[in-house]
Amino acid sequence: MDLLTPLGPGPRHREGLEDGAVLLRGWLGGREAAIMEAIGDIARRSPFRMLTTPGGRTMSVAMTGCGTLGWHSDRQGYRYVPVDPTTGRPWPAMPELLSDVAREAADEAGYASFAPDACLINRYAPGARLSLHQDRDEDALSEPIVSLSVGVAATFLWGGLERSSPTRRIRLDSGDVVVWGGPSRLVYHGVAALARGWHPLTGDKRFNVTFRAVRRPAPRPC
DNA sequence: AAGTCTCA
DNA sequence: GACA
Numbered sequence: 001m002d003l004l005t006p007l008g009p010g011p012r013h014r015e016g017l018e019d020g021a022v023l024l025r026g027w028l029g030g031r032e033a034a035i036m037e038a039i040g041d042i043a044r045r046s047p048f049r050m051l052t053t054p055g056g057r058t059m060s061v062a063m064t065g066c067g068t069l070g071w072h073s074d075r076q077g078y079r080y081v082p083v084d085p086t087t088g089r090p091w092p093a094m095p096e097l098l099s100d101v102a103r104e105a106a107d108e109a110g111y112a113s114f115a116p117d118a119c120l121i122n123r124y125a126p127g128a129r130l131s132l133h134q135d136r137d138e139d140a141l142s143e144p145i146v147s148l149s150v151g152v153a154a155t156f157l158w159g160g161l162e163r164s165s166p167t168r169r170i171r172l173d174s175g176d177v178v179v180w181g182g183p184s185r186l187v188y189h190g191v192a193a194l195a196r197g198w199h200p201l202t203g204d205k206r207f208n209v210t211f212r213a214v215r216r217p218a219p220r221p222c
Numbered sequence: 223a224a225g226t227c228t229c230a
Numbered sequence: 231g232a233c234a
Contacts, residue, residue: 055234057225073224133224163223164231190224 020182022109027177038095045092046084060128067094069118102146102211109179111144116211124206129193143213144181151202159188
């Protein structure tokens with residue numbers, strides 16, 4: 001049975017997924033519009049693009065990013081790069097609103113001092129999906145992943161440490177935040193094909209904002 | 223293989 | 231589950 005803990009008054013509450021992973025329902029609490037503004041600013045400078053996998057397939061999810069490093073994929077493989085290959089310019093800086101939300105969510109999930117250096121922004125149109133995978137291109141595997149959902153609801157696929165592990169299907173609504181790390185840091189996860197839907201802030205699309213600490217954080221003085 | 227296809 |  002999932003751990004269910006209310007987070008103050010209102011619909012916000014936490015659900016435990018497994019050791020090290022937590023779902024913060026309604027965590028964004030009305031900041032979705034401001035987050036969409038921030039995404040618009042970022043996309044004006046580093047436009048959404050559909051990346052190619054090492055196997056030569058085109059991903060259905062459109063991506064961009066911000067921070068000192070951005071995730072990139074092409075025939076050469078998956079990696080984090082300091083310059084957006086599409087524009088030849090550094091990725092846009094990470095807006096304070098986004099890093100604040102990420103740190104607060106990590107704190108709430110039990111991961112203190114989360115300081116992401118990369119923020120991947122995923123845009124799902126109807127039918128777009130992300131098949132089961134691990135986030136393993138980061139050096140700092142001791143740091144968690146923080147994932148925000150805005151817009152049309154999606155089905156999150158939450159597996160285990162092996163690709164063949166059983167997969168749970170979890171509805172993610174606009175405003176939900178998932179945090180995973182520690183023993184669940186390398187859990188396989190994905191998103192089922194986005195159903196047709198409508199959200200006042202995003203139309204028929206869903207946006208996912210995922211924060212990672214790629215480089216190991218500097219040790220903190222005692 | 224962060225995708226797609228095939229079989230039972 | 232197989233498959234670059």
